[in-house]
Amino acid sequence: MDNISRTPRTSLKRLPERGSFDREQINAILDEGFICHVGFVVDGQPFVIPTGYARVDDRLVIHGSQASRMLRSLARGIDVCVTVTLVDGLVLARSAFHHSMNYRSVLIFGKATLIENREEKIAALRALTEHMIPGRWDDARKPNERELQLTTVLALELDEASAKIRTGPPLDDEEDYALPVWAGVIPLRLVAGQPVADPRFPRDILPPGYASDYERTARKR
């Protein structure tokens, strides 16, 4: 088992048995999600910005406009904390106190670096597209030089990261198990609807399989 080294910042204090430093498990969570929340501080002001991401080997990549404050700030090498959360279910306990959620989440600390090398930047952009919709990159027009210039791509090494996972039924106080209150789990998952064609797209062409059969699962392992 390939473990990511535990650091004082990533050592779980609350319910540490739910923690994991297993790289495979962390990668699987990152590969299933596609939205992360990026936390950073500028001039004493904390920001938490939602954004798309992809994992490329042992790095997380994010991208956006050159004008983005988030990306410009991170490119300066400031400390960043990124989280990814997958919600698997609502946990209904007999007591209000013990209600919970089943989830898989990852938290990463580090400093992002700018991807400047052209080939590496295109590979990261490809990964971002493929992570969201596998199979899409080959069909889409590739970024031109101007688009490449206008896009900032950053990488964050996955070398200080932890996962936390809750699974299973509610954990009630022993005396509450006798209560006639329904208890259990409402499973939740992300489900794709029917693709809706752009009104400017010819109506007689069917959507590609990756759009009509879209499903969110961990794809790289």
Ligand SMILES: Cc1cc2nc3c(=O)[nH]c(=O)nc-3n(C[C@H](O)[C@H](O)[C@H](O)COP(=O)(O)OP(=O)(O)OC[C@H]3O[C@@H](n4cnc5c(N)ncnc54)[C@H](O)[C@@H]3O)c2cc1C
């Ligand atoms: C699901 C999702 C995916 C996204 N993917 C990307 C991506 O891949 N690349 C990318 O560059 N951006 C993405 N965004 C947009 C991103 O959240 C930021 O709005 C954007 O990056 C601009 O960042 P900024 O620091 O320049 O914001 P600024 O415009 O400098 O922010 C100024 C203020 O605007 C408000 N604000 C900014 N963003 C948001 C927000 N998302 N929601 C509510 N208020 C906001 C806040 O009050 C913030 O302090 C995504 C957003 C969502 C919700």
